[in-house]
Amino acid sequence: MRQQKLGYLTLPLLIAAAFTTQARADGETIAVFTKNQTNPFFQTVRVGADNMAKVLNAKTLQYIPTKPDSIPEQLSQIEDVVVKKPSAIVFTPVDYKAMVPGVEKINEAKIPVVNITDRSAGGKFVSFIGADDYSLGLETARHLLKTLGGKGNIVIIEGVKGSLTNVDRVRGFNDALKENAGAKLLASQPGNYQRLQALQVMENLMQSNAQIDGVLAANDAMAVGAIEALDGANRKAQVIGINGTKEAIDAIKSGKLLASGDYNGFAQGCLGTMMAIRALRDQPVINEIVLKPTVITKDNYQPFDVPLEQRSCPTFEEASKLGGK
Amino acid sequence: MTDITKEAIAPPRSFLSQDATQVFYRLLAALLICAVLAVLSDSFLSLGNILNVLRQASLTFFIASGLTLVVLTAGLDLSVGANVALSACIAGTVIHKTGSPALGILAGLACGGIVGLLNGVMVTALRIPSFIATYGMLWVLNGLTYWYMAGETLHGFPAGFRQIGSGYLFGLPIPVYLLLVFLGIGTLFAQRTIWGQEIYAIGANPVAARLSGIPVARRLLLVYAVSGTMAGLASIIFLSRLNSAEADIGESLTLPAIAAVLIGGTSLFGGVGTVFGTFIGALILTLVLNGMNLLSVSANWQPLVTGIIVILAVWLDMKTRRRTQ
Numbered sequence: 001m002r003q004q005k006l007g008y009l010t011l012p013l014l015i016a017a018a019f020t021t022q023a024r025a026d027g028e029t030i031a032v033f034t035k036n037q038t039n040p041f042f043q044t045v046r047v048g049a050d051n052m053a054k055v056l057n058a059k060t061l062q063y064i065p066t067k068p069d070s071i072p073e074q075l076s077q078i079e080d081v082v083v084k085k086p087s088a089i090v091f092t093p094v095d096y097k098a099m100v101p102g103v104e105k106i107n108e109a110k111i112p113v114v115n116i117t118d119r120s121a122g123g124k125f126v127s128f129i130g131a132d133d134y135s136l137g138l139e140t141a142r143h144l145l146k147t148l149g150g151k152g153n154i155v156i157i158e159g160v161k162g163s164l165t166n167v168d169r170v171r172g173f174n175d176a177l178k179e180n181a182g183a184k185l186l187a188s189q190p191g192n193y194q195r196l197q198a199l200q201v202m203e204n205l206m207q208s209n210a211q212i213d214g215v216l217a218a219n220d221a222m223a224v225g226a227i228e229a230l231d232g233a234n235r236k237a238q239v240i241g242i243n244g245t246k247e248a249i250d251a252i253k254s255g256k257l258l259a260s261g262d263y264n265g266f267a268q269g270c271l272g273t274m275m276a277i278r279a280l281r282d283q284p285v286i287n288e289i290v291l292k293p294t295v296i297t298k299d300n301y302q303p304f305d306v307p308l309e310q311r312s313c314p315t316f317e318e319a320s321k322l323g324g325k
Numbered sequence: 326m327t328d329i330t331k332e333a334i335a336p337p338r339s340f341l342s343q344d345a346t347q348v349f350y351r352l353l354a355a356l357l358i359c360a361v362l363a364v365l366s367d368s369f370l371s372l373g374n375i376l377n378v379l380r381q382a383s384l385t386f387f388i389a390s391g392l393t394l395v396v397l398t399a400g401l402d403l404s405v406g407a408n409v410a411l412s413a414c415i416a417g418t419v420i421h422k423t424g425s426p427a428l429g430i431l432a433g434l435a436c437g438g439i440v441g442l443l444n445g446v447m448v449t450a451l452r453i454p455s456f457i458a459t460y461g462m463l464w465v466l467n468g469l470t471y472w473y474m475a476g477e478t479l480h481g482f483p484a485g486f487r488q489i490g491s492g493y494l495f496g497l498p499i500p501v502y503l504l505l506v507f508l509g510i511g512t513l514f515a516q517r518t519i520w521g522q523e524i525y526a527i528g529a530n531p532v533a534a535r536l537s538g539i540p541v542a543r544r545l546l547l548v549y550a551v552s553g554t555m556a557g558l559a560s561i562i563f564l565s566r567l568n569s570a571e572a573d574i575g576e577s578l579t580l581p582a583i584a585a586v587l588i589g590g591t592s593l594f595g596g597v598g599t600v601f602g603t604f605i606g607a608l609i610l611t612l613v614l615n616g617m618n619l620l621s622v623s624a625n626w627q628p629l630v631t632g633i634i635v636i637l638a639v640w641l642d643m644k645t646r647r648r649t650q
Contacts, residue, residue, distance in 0.1 A: 037472075038573035039573075042476065189621070189624060196566075196577065204614070228566070247480050
């Protein structure tokens with residue numbers, strides 16, 4: 001009870017303080033929500049967010065479900081954050097539909113929020129920063145087919161069936177295949193984004209297909225699993241992955257992996273945090289940036305071969321040029 | 326009193342007993358699946374594919390073999406997959422830091438064994454039901470592994486070390502030799518040693534076992550330690566076969582291992598089952614996935630078919646068991 005009274009007394013003071021800090025325009029706390037600690041992609045998002053926050057003299061608070069992609073856990077983290085009241089939120093929903101009530105809670109609390117990576121099905125956002133899984137799938141597959149001269153026997157190793165990323169990436173793969181009449185799709189089998197499962201699927205597919213020329217894997221871990229299977233059987237095929245992980249860059253360098261599509265996690269973290277802080281400081285923001293997919297190959301891997309901590313965020317002027325489909 | 330002792334320590338368990346009947350049914354089921362696949366796919370019966378299936382089944386079998394002993398005592402070890410993940414990450418780090426595969430293998434086995442021992446201590450000294458204790462351990466291990474790896478992947482191991490998981494000896498994959506060795510040791514241990522018989526007795530009736538002088542706590546400790554150590558062994562095979570380790574491999578390994586034990590005819594209520602049955606269980610799971618890959622069954626149907634096979638196997642088990650009793 002006493003604490004509550006104290007709360008009422010300090011509230012006007014806090015509001016006054018908030019106005020003065022806004023005038024000084026730094027020291028804000030940005031809560032960054034990502035989906036899990038297991039996917040290296042979100043690590044790049046977090047490093048990007050931290051990097052931008054440091055540049056702009058703000059702080060980040062990371063919120064990550066302990067159980068990967070847990071809907072109830074992210075919901076309760078939202079409840080916590082609404083009580084804690086950070087200056088702004090950078091938000092990746094673990095599920096683009098199921099988290100809408102959570103976003104509405106944030107909106108009710110009047111905390112500005114930027115949506116990154118997966119587009120939320122509802123709620124009000126300052127801006128959306130993301131990449132496009134479909135064009136990532138399309139461009140990486142186009143690159144593979146161009147390398148193969150537009151023909152050959154192709155297999156697809158899919159991610160988790162029904163997940164948004166997988167649906168879009170595989171749709172991109174298939175559309176690229178349709179553009180090349182000489183390419184034949186032998187099989188489209190699930191590896192659930194797991195290395196071991198992709199390795200085993202590839203081993204099995206090699207038993208029933210004497211000639212496989214290209215492998216389209218929906219993420220890098222599965223691409224590397226497929227390469228291990230090919231190596232084990234002394235067979236060769238061109239393999240592409242998606243995500244641009246460090247492991248994939250190493251494999252591209254050594255010539256084992258043809259290419260990987262960069263999902264630009266680092267830039268998403270940077271730009272999401274930038275827009276959140278700019279909104280707080282009453283500076284203009286860009287409402288939507290859909291980053292162009294980059295196909296990382298042996299010709300352009302160098303900028304990606306730098307430790308995350310040493311990369312630098314794009315500026316606002318650069319940001320406006322990064323989008324556009 | 327002497328009757329109880331005799332029955333508890335040495336239940337009738339010749340190779341033609343009830344367990345043998347159960348194993349026979351399972352072998353029949355596996356052969357039936359093989360026959361169907363041989364008709365549907367030309368490549369199924371090739372030597373390459375059979376070795377392929379055996380090698381793929383071996384990883385599940387290593388995890389499931391130790392787990393079988395736990396289930397025989399009417400316990401459960403839900404931490405095996407998470408244990409494989411942590412052990413693989415630790416073994417991988419040791420190999421990277423010291424350059425010595427031998428030290429890495431020791432570290433992996435030790436990590437697995439220590440985790441198993443801790444499970445055993447929770448079950449025996451603290452009297453926590455194994456389901457809860459090992460479920461808690463699963464979270465502890467996940468937390469440690471995620472924290473330790475921080476979204477990174479370990480990859481690139483010495484060629485000599487890679488032989489364990491991917492190499493051949495006289496035309497057979499090395500994991501298949503290991504599979505035969507541990508199948509032999511496990512079967513002999515369970516069926517032909519006093520300790521093995523005591524484990525069956527504990528599962529059949531823990532009170533009778535205690536009254537007849539079996540050191541129940543020490544045997545349970547042993548069983549959980551063995552389960553953990555086998556998870557450690559699986560982590561080494563995993564690491565050397567895939568050439569990499571990441572934090573999120575555990576989740577995809579636990580349930581297939583439990584399924585292999587159950588499909589193999591080991592009762593969740595303890596006291597009934599064989600290590601050989603578990604091998605057949607691992608084989609059936611692998612055959613189903615292998616077959617679906619060979620036949621290019623749509624990715625949508627694969628989890629469904631696997632689920633139905635698991636349910637069917639356990640239902641058939643209950644049915645045949647009632648009849649033989």
